[in-house]
Amino acid sequence: MHGSATPDLPARRRRRERALRIVLPMAVLLAAVALWQALVVVNDIPPYILPSPMNVAEALVADWSLLGPSLVGTLTVTLLALALAVVGGVALSVALTQSRIAEYSFFPIAVVLQVTPIVAVFPLINIYVGNDTAKILLCAWIVAFFPILSNTTLGLNSADHKLRDLCRLYGASRWQTLRHLQLPSAMPYFLGGLRISGGLALIGAVVAEFVAGASGFGSGLATRIIEAGYQLKIPRLFASLVLVSTSGIVIYVILSIVSNLVLGRWHESALEHRR
Incomplete structure (x- = not known):
């Protein structure tokens, strides 16, 4: 027994x-x-200085007709920017790892985009991009793009060189080596970058909405925060912040679940997670 x-x-x-x-x-x-x-x-303490959690909950319910559409708008931009970052980041990563000329030519440009503050880039975007939603989407994409690019590139280059030599020895084509060796090896790196980019896409969208709201347009949660601050509706401001934070947590949790499901039981990180 x-x-x-x-x-x-x-x-x-x-x-x-x-x-x-x-x-x-x-x-x-x-x-x-x-x-x-x-x-x-x-x-x-009066609510216009520091609202209580009950005040915030009441504002969340009372102002949902205003906050709900703003939440949907912010999440739509965030998820679309993340999807574009995944497509562009993975495609460019494959191109960079297959061509040294492409890597030396384009990777430094991606680094420049990453290290330049988005609030410094937005005035240029505001000049050259006409659609307001496209401006915010572009800002969110710029912020979310680099972690996927850098992590996926690292993963593709980290494939076991002995196995790559074995593929060449057996006459595998470059596409076969990429499909059967490099892409599976890069999957944990890509998923790690995806979790980072999910939060960064939300941050980029909110920051861009802040700048756009200061410029006189925008309808996302950041706009609601600015309006509530000007109107001294502090419970609504806190309610908007709660929605932003909750959205970030939900995005991270979903992407973590996706990562665990994809890695399954074949990768060491997933096996370690299950111990």
């Missing part, structure tokens, strides 16, 4: 660790919200 119970210990330990990953952050978050509520109530 003792021997039959022993194999269950690793499974119970994994279940306990998974439960702790969920319970502990939720407990800390609830404690922080409770402390926030208590500080506001005890010190009788």
Whole structure:
């Protein structure tokens, strides 16, 4: 009986660790919200200075007709920018790893785009791009593009050189080597870059909306934050911030789940995650 119970210990330990990953952050978050509520109530702080969590929840419900469409607009731009970053980043990564001339020619340009602050680039985008949504989309794409490009390029170049020599020895074409060796080897790197780019796409969209809102147009969550600040509707401002933060968390969690599902049981990172 003792021997039959022993194999269950690793499974119970994994279940306990998974439960702790969920319970502990939720407990800390609830404690922080409770402390926030208590500080506001005890010190009788007015909502226009620091709203309580209850004030924020009430504003979220009361202003949902305004915040809901803004949330949809911000998420639409974010997801579209992420999709374009995936397509462009992977395609350019393949081109860079297949041609040294392409790598030496285009990779430095991608680095320049990454290290240049988006708020510095936006005035130029504002001049040369006519559509307002396209301006925000382009800014979000610029921010999300480089992590996918750099991580995927690193993964493609990190394929085992002995296996690449073996492919050449057996007469595999460049496409066959890319498809059967380099792309599977790059998958963990790509998924890591995808998780980073998901959050960066949201950040880029919100920052671009802030700049666009200052220029007089825009309808995303950043615009709602600016309006609420000007109108001293601080509960609505906090409600908008909650929506932005929640969106970022949801995007990261979804991409993490996708990463675990894709890697399955064949990659060391997934095996380590399941121990």
